[in-house]
Amino acid sequence: MSQLENANPVIFQRSGDRLLTSNDEDEDVHDPIDDREIFDLIRAINDPEHPLSLEELNVVEQVRVQVNDEESIVGIEFTPTIPHCSMATLIGLSIKVKLLRSLPDRFKIDVHITPGTHASEEAVNKQLADKERVAAALENSSLLEVVNQCLTPTRGI
Amino acid sequence: MKAGLSPVQTLNAHPDSRCWFVGWSPSGTLLASCGGDKAIRIWGREGDSWICKSVLQDGHQRTVRRVAWSPCGNYLASASFDATTCIWKKKNDDFESLTVLEGHENEVKSVAWAPSGNLLATCSRDKSVWVWEVDEDDEYECVTVVNSHTQDVKNIVWHPTQELLASASYDNNVCIYKEEDDDWECRATLQGHTSTVWSLAFDATGQRLASCSDDRTVKIWKESPNESGQASTQRDLLWKCVCTLSGYHGRTVYDISWCRLTGALATACGDDAVRVFKEDETADPDQPVFSLAAQVTRAHSQDVNCVAWNPKEAGLLASCSDDGGISIWRFQEED
Numbered sequence: 001m002s003q004l005e006n007a008n009p010v011i012f013q014r015s016g017d018r019l020l021t022s023n024d025e026d027e028d029v030h031d032p033i034d035d036r037e038i039f040d041l042i043r044a045i046n047d048p049e050h051p052l053s054l055e056e057l058n059v060v061e062q063v064r065v066q067v068n069d070e071e072s073i074v075g076i077e078f079t080p081t082i083p084h085c086s087m088a089t090l091i092g093l094s095i096k097v098k099l100l101r102s103l104p105d106r107f108k109i110d111v112h113i114t115p116g117t118h119a120s121e122e123a124v125n126k127q128l129a130d131k132e133r134v135a136a137a138l139e140n141s142s143l144l145e146v147v148n149q150c151l152t153p154t155r156g157i
Numbered sequence: 158m159k160a161g162l163s164p165v166q167t168l169n170a171h172p173d174s175r176c177w178f179v180g181w182s183p184s185g186t187l188l189a190s191c192g193g194d195k196a197i198r199i200w201g202r203e204g205d206s207w208i209c210k211s212v213l214q215d216g217h218q219r220t221v222r223r224v225a226w227s228p229c230g231n232y233l234a235s236a237s238f239d240a241t242t243c244i245w246k247k248k249n250d251d252f253e254s255l256t257v258l259e260g261h262e263n264e265v266k267s268v269a270w271a272p273s274g275n276l277l278a279t280c281s282r283d284k285s286v287w288v289w290e291v292d293e294d295d296e297y298e299c300v301t302v303v304n305s306h307t308q309d310v311k312n313i314v315w316h317p318t319q320e321l322l323a324s325a326s327y328d329n330n331v332c333i334y335k336e337e338d339d340d341w342e343c344r345a346t347l348q349g350h351t352s353t354v355w356s357l358a359f360d361a362t363g364q365r366l367a368s369c370s371d372d373r374t375v376k377i378w379k380e381s382p383n384e385s386g387q388a389s390t391q392r393d394l395l396w397k398c399v400c401t402l403s404g405y406h407g408r409t410v411y412d413i414s415w416c417r418l419t420g421a422l423a424t425a426c427g428d429d430a431v432r433v434f435k436e437d438e439t440a441d442p443d444q445p446v447f448s449l450a451a452q453v454t455r456a457h458s459q460d461v462n463c464v465a466w467n468p469k470e471a472g473l474l475a476s477c478s479d480d481g482g483i484s485i486w487r488f489q490e491e492d
Contacts, residue, residue, distance in 0.1 A: 126352070130371075132311070135175070135238075
């Protein structure tokens with residue numbers, strides 16, 4: 001990439017590790033998937049243009065993760081760093097792919113742009129919600145390679 | 158007896174993959190399925206159960222999105238994300254690849270045969286609808302490319318008896334095409350859905366068309382006589398939305414099937430459910446009323462992609478899902 005779209009992004013601090021409780025370690029206690037667990041799956045995804053994670057760029061936040069384990073629904077809102085970010089679809093796709101690969105098949109995964117934070121919010125949301133286009137995109141080997149790069153851990157979280 | 162959908166059989170049709178489509182042969186004796194594993198499978202009844210009769214592989218490099226049986230039942234057309242459409246010819250108990258139709262710029266989303274069997278239509282993410290002519294020597298020639306949609310064209314269906322074609326698109330509209338002086342033209346644009354229209358189904362007479370959408374509704378459209386005497390609009394066909402079914406579907410409605418034998422309307426939904434609606438026969442045909450007659454909320458373990466009524470055996474319904482499975486159901490009406 002010759003020119004960065006957002007050359008000097010604001011960098012946010014990473015969260016600490018999840019604090020384990022005695023219930024987490026007790027095999028007999030039902031342990032539904034919660035927002036922190038989902039957030040841990042997506043916060044270390046790499047930004048396509050910076051050597052930073054989506055958490056460090058504040059693209060994803062734990063408060064923008066909605067989980068209903070009982071209904072098998074996960075909703076994610078992500079916030080592009082700038083309103084004209086051309087990477088918005090790719091970032092959303094990476095979040096979606098990460099969750100599709102990590103969560104049990106029963107989950108319905110909805111990935112949206114945080115309302116009011118992107119110029120083409122509606123178009124990007126529609127594309128991310130269209131599973132046929134997502135399936136076709138993931139059969140495109142060059143695009144899949146870019147997504148996989150975003151999902152390759154660069155350091156421990 | 159209460160109305161209901163009871164399972165007849167489930168088939169793990171496309172393991173570790175997505176099953177996108179199921180379609181009955183015109184005689185109702187065979188069921189074709191296709192999916193993300195690039196394969197087409199043909200299922201037939203043996204005794205009381207449905208078994209896989211043949212697997213058509215190596216026809217496509219990518220997902221097979223849809224297949225269509227020719228009206229005679231001797232040919233199968235398959236539409237693929239690899240931008241091609243394959244024509245398969247039945248030979249004894251198997252199918253052999255006859256020809257490959259190329260031309261679309263990217264993913265072919267759907268394929269459909271006209272009732273005469275002489276025309277084939279394809280549609281693609283490249284926003285176009287192509288009409289192909291078939292001659293006696295099994296040669297295919299593209300006769301028209303229509304660009305009436307502004308986005309990805311999801312599905313196309315032919316009228317049950319006439320050479321009238323309808324298409325559904327990501328641009329939220331439905332278009333209806335007719336031939337005019339050797340050229341196919343969009344003669345009506347049906348506006349009303351607020352998101353992607355995924356699928357369409359004509360009723361038995363072809364006077365009404367049902368559409369289903371990402372906006373979680375089903376709409377019924379009816380052809381109405383064009384009262385306007387203006388020359389400029391005389392060639393336009395007029396289709397009005399006469400009914401909207403809302404509040405029934407929890408997520409995107411991916412497919413709809415209108416039974417030509419019973420008039421029952423089945424839907425495939427992203428909330429994993431299969432639903433069947435019946436029309437109130439006493440209602441005004443210009444203001445039809447449909448009510449939910451049966452539903453199975455966990456019909457599959459993931460999104461339901463397709464529903465298809467058997468064309469000969471009333472009440473026999475097939476559905477398929479992202480979980481790779483096919484289910485066959487029997488719809489029992491209330492006595």
